[in-house]
Amino acid sequence: MNIFREFLTQGLRPSAQSYAPLIEALCQVGRVEEVKSLWSDMKNKGLQPISSTHDYIINGLCDQGNVAEGMDRLVAMLTDKLKPKQRTFSNLLCCLSQRDRLDDSLLVLDFLFMLGYGLRKDICYSLVNNLCPKNAHFVETCLGKILEGSDISTCL
Numbered sequence: 001m002n003i004f005r006e007f008l009t010q011g012l013r014p015s016a017q018s019y020a021p022l023i024e025a026l027c028q029v030g031r032v033e034e035v036k037s038l039w040s041d042m043k044n045k046g047l048q049p050i051s052s053t054h055d056y057i058i059n060g061l062c063d064q065g066n067v068a069e070g071m072d073r074l075v076a077m078l079t080d081k082l083k084p085k086q087r088t089f090s091n092l093l094c095c096l097s098q099r100d101r102l103d104d105s106l107l108v109l110d111f112l113f114m115l116g117y118g119l120r121k122d123i124c125y126s127l128v129n130n131l132c133p134k135n136a137h138f139v140e141t142c143l144g145k146i147l148e149g150s151d152i153s154t155c156l
Contacts, residue, residue: 016047023053027060035060051082058088062095070095071104078111086117093123097130105131 019042026035035057042049054077061070070092077084089112096105105127112119 013045014047016042016050016053019047020050020053020056024056027056027063030060030064032057032060032064032066048080051077051084054082055085055088058084059091062091065095067092067095067099067101067104071108074108074111083115086112086120089117090120090123094126094130097126100131102131 019038023035023038026032026038039049039053039057054073058070058073058077061067061073074084074088074092089108093105093108093112096108112123
């Protein structure tokens with residue numbers, strides 16, 4: 001952080017791309033509150049965060065169990081017409097299913113399919129092991145649709 005602050009005090013103007021690696025590193029070590037400060041700083045400077053910056057923050061929030069804010073960031077990212085990486089969806093779905101948040105999991109699955117991604121093994125594993133035992137109707141009505149890649153909005 002000190003190098004970055006020195007960068008700013010020298011009058012150099014960072015780009016959105018130069019914030020991304022710092023945000024990634026801070027998220028990896030769990031310093032999400034500092035990331036939020038950097039995010040505000042970026043926005044105040046009129047910089048539009050790039051897709052990977054959103055991904056890093058969503059993953060960092062999920063790692064800390066802050067799934068609600070991770071969901072908010074995902075919606076903001078999609079609103080800005082940015083495409084999250086499939087890994088971001090995987091992390092978010094794993095966190096949601098571990099917390100038995102079926103409705104949010106289905107919403108994220110809808111986004112996943114809408115963007116052209118398929119199901120990865122880790123997503124299936126998390127859904128089956130975490131959601132299915134508590135939500136038997138999910139297995140009966142949705143699993144077939146999920147595997148077909150069909151619209152799952154009718155599952156609820």
